[in-house]
Amino acid sequence: MNHTGTWVRDSGITVTGPGDVYIGAVLQDSDKPAFRRFAEDQLRRLRYVLVAPPCMGEARAQLADSGTVILDGAPGSGRSAAARVLLHEHHRDSGAFHELVPGEEGELSLHDPALVGSGDQLLLDLSAADDSRWAAAQADLPALRKTVHEQRAHLVVIMPPYGVLDPDLQYCRVMLERPPGIGVFRRHLRLHGVPPEQYVRPDGTVTAFLTAKRPMREIAEFADLVRRAREAGQPGDGFGQWCEAAWRARNDGRREAAALVSKIREASQRALLIAVSMLHGAHADVVHRATQQLLSLLGLPPEGDSPLQHRDLAERLLEISATVAPNGQVRFEKLDFDSAVRAHFWDHMPDLRPHLGTWAGSVVELNDPHVVTVVRDGLVERVAGEYLRTGRADRLGNLVEAWSTGVTSRPRLEAAVHALTRGLADPAHARNIREQIYQWCAKRRLKGELAQVLVRVCADVLATSHPDQALVRLYHLARRERGTTRARQALYELVTRSRRLHRVLLNRLAHSDFSPANLGIFLQVSDPELLTLRPGNSHALVEEQSAQRSLTACWHAVLTELPPPQWQSEARRWLHCAAADTGPLGGLLLDLLVGAAQRCTEKRGTTFALLYACARDAERTGPEDAARAAETTGVLLHKISVAQGIAPATPTTSPRGTRP
Template sequence: MIQRTDTRVRDSGVTVTGNGDVYIGMQLRDSDKQAFRRVAEDQLRRLRYVLVAPPRMGEARAVLADSGTVILDGVPGIGRSAVARVLLHEHHRDCGVFRELPAGEEDELPLHDPALVGTGDQLLLDLSAADDRRWAAAQAELPALRKTVHEQRAHLVVVMPYRGVLDPDLQYCRVVLERPSGIGVFRRHLRLHGVPPEQYLQPDGTVTGFLTADRPMREIAEFADLVRRARDAGRPGDGFAQWCETAGRARNDGRRDAAALVAKLREAPQRALLIAVSMLHGAHADVVHRAAEQLLSLLGPPSESVSPLQQRDLAERLLDISATAAITGQVRFEKLDFDSAVRAHVWDHMPDLRPHLGTWAASVVELNDPHVVTVVRDSLVERVAGEYLRTGRADELGYLVERWSTGTTSRPRLEAAVHALTRGLADPVHARDFRRQIYQWCANGRLEGELARVLVRVCADVLATSHPDQALVRLYHLARRERGTTRARQALCDLVAGSRRLHRVLLDRLARSDFSPAHLGIFLQASDPELLTLHSGTSHALIDEQSAQRSLTACWHAVLTELPPPQWQAEARRWLHRAAAGTGPHSGLLLDLLVSAAQRCTEKRGEAFALLYACARDAERAGPENAVRAAETTGLLLHKISAAQGIAPATPPTTSPRGTRP
């Protein structure tokens, strides 16, 4: 989480504003996953505090509590997605997680698949932007999904398309939300920003004029943040009216003022400095100066060199563009929010510059300067990515990410690529496009350079927070394709280690694969016997489920048939060690699954049995358990092998005092 004072706050479909900006940006560090998840959880709690309940939200709350499902309808811009998240957050329990469901996206579980729902989950199905075809397809699957939600004691909130046609059988779940009070939303955000009630409760003409139109909730939140920033940058003695007036001018006149300034500045160095300040607003003057010089160099040959003693100093040049440098060196425009106005004007009206700005941004994040700190790099990437997304060019941002990740790259450039993808996944309009693009890269794309590494981090740390099923699918494809590293495989196994439901889904997918060496390598790492036998607060372990037993047996059979023994014996010994640890009925079950897999090997059955027995003898010598217990496990395995061959009774002659009897 990075806090700034000059940029709006965004998350997945929700705008949250506060004292400083909350920005989600991921670095290539192992600790990022928990940090990202913590930020996401904090934002849900913050959203619950800041939300002004719209009329009929109480009815939606009652329908959700009564039936486990509510379908939200209403005019766009009234905060349907925010209401959905708050409703689900109110049902948060220790045994479930909040996540968004995929709907009709490539290679995903269909909505009617029971494997999609975990016990106690809080599920959001946001179809507010779906077309008629996609909405009809989702409706056809809703009855089966709702049945699973009920069986798993989960909760489901569906945001339907405005003016969409809803099946009569689902009408009783539908609640049409109404627009909350605009002034109430505005004041709630101001209160969050620490503005005293005696200030914001007084009438103000600027606020009244702004709220006359039916503004979307996001715009109201953004205007409240402008007022907060006007307060922070204002002069001593200014009051609420002055703050609102300043915010109103920034909102209404910024683009016009930016256009006038660009038209006035005819020289390339002036415009380069203007663009550098707008993209690096708040950065140190040294960084701004070097960035402007890099932009000039990128766009053309350098002009005739002039002695530094003859050049205009930076302070004078900043005055030309209505900017100043503080005593601490940070450069900012004098007018509130003028940086975003300049960025928008340059992006919209100087289109030939766009292809160069991505290259320039990559060179800036790689600057070797003590003032080029993480917040400066992240802010620059955020602003460049924001312009691509604002103008509907998600595909070009994806291409830029690919360029940053391939060829000659560096850690700062890779961090920038991860950050840009994170920004795309958080965009309420283009998130689906980025999930689709990431899937194409992971499943079918040419993974040149460090692109795979970037994708692993984004899937494991970012996508897994809101769309764990989609993260699983994408990591699965990366893992089956990776060569010379097991980074994706490890991330995939870490993901399923935290969710029995995802573990079950992965085992099922592997059991239906072509059993290539890559798939079997994933299985061997993902079949950790400790996880398989873990209860984790529920009445049974994953290995107790028949579907999981079928998947495990099928995969072990493929391992014994397709892989040379050195590639699987270590994992077999782990199973035997777990069996020797005495996990109640699971000890015998672990052995049963290994024996059943070997029994399927037909002509190689004898060899497979012999190899398993040899593993057991090796496990005796290397295992953490005492020798007596290990020998008992080997004896039990030998009995099961003999029974499978028809040369011993199915029931072992003795039962271990620790309960290894199957």
């Protein structure tokens, strides 16, 4: 099982007022790079395990030559994995990977140049698109490819199977054929640490399995079953026995689970069966307490009147084909039987589903030394997996809400984060989960600590693959939060990692309603050190005309709409940065402040006076020497005088800059 390393901390709980999001301090100080590192590790693992399909070299050459390749192929042939590996091979520090999902809330259109940053790796997966969506994407591809070329980025498009491609794009198309199934199977076994000498000889079970032309995903799952059969097998078992066990688990598990449930009629034993399936591998103490909790939740009496009358746990486990290992871990005797039992109860007793979600929330809160992170995460993974397997992403969203509101706790909030992370990783339901997150962030009245959960998921999970969507969702959380600036801080940290996203956010703010919340966001994200940063040999964001327009518009709104105490400290930061800069950027910062103040028609004189007062304060508080600070104040005063028409605009080549 995969873990993201995201966690939360305890705190008090607050509740929303109408229309606002109040974020407490429960989800503090997560290990922010953890999920990004995890995502990068997954890509490296994918690159290792991928068996290059025929024509992979052609696709690699096409991407390197033109910056774009369009992958065609049959479903299950590994196009998605190949696309990600191709992009990973072009990973550079100056760019980022993100998946393009045109039409979703928070996504820029494909023809918008702001969609692509320098050196980005872009994936446009249209493998499931209908004809109209595919036609719309093709119409935008020329503009997108032009931007990709200008930004020295790379784009991989996965087209729908049997889709019709425009003649002008045919030269970008590469048909990927299905790689040999046996090679894929053996590569996964090698990744799992199975020695080659154990699987190089032909095996009838494997041959029968691969004859059906399985999708790459199914082959990977079968290889994992073989790995688990090897780990659980008896001494002396060989590769053939492991493969047979994997085959039986894959094909007979559901039937055997149904037979066992039909045989066991006692509620206490069925509760134990559910607990073992949901907590497979957990300590016996945890399984026992969880079983009692499930019975209590369902209003059922425990077994017997006295503990001395109870059948012991070993006897009860034996009845459901489970055992306790010497280390206390409870497992079914049959391979993968836990997933078969879960599926049976979930599919054939649907009235249990809401109770199981509530029960899982109480189990993760158990005060027991054996309820460790891997146990909690495993339980949440399995509950979320059942909701997604049965196509009920909406019910998973309801569960996340329930875990995040009312009397909550750190483990319960961790569970909510993990459940949403699981949903975002599911190819079939990720789009619905992203839409649900948007509705929460932008439109819903959030209660309890759900907003904190959303901040963490957007900042640490969604941002790794869909940064534009993460930005929009964090923006909505930030403009609605009260009593904290957690979402605003997460938004700021997101744009510090991407000049492209910083540019997009400034443009959004410049076209906003200039509410106090929006202006507060602007004052934080208009960090002058970030604006004047020149990574590598590139230009600074503040030198771009579009950014200058956004900054001037927002500063004008700040100077007009906010009382001076709310913006003077940020103005001093700009003045300190201007004093520290020995090139033209310092003067450019001053020009933007003066240009914004000049627009304050009726308050122009007062605003200029306030800026000058800020400059005098900055002389006393800045890190630069007094002479440099005084020079900056003099330059500012001259620019103000020019703006007022009381001083000549003398052209200069001084590094202090001129009026843009």
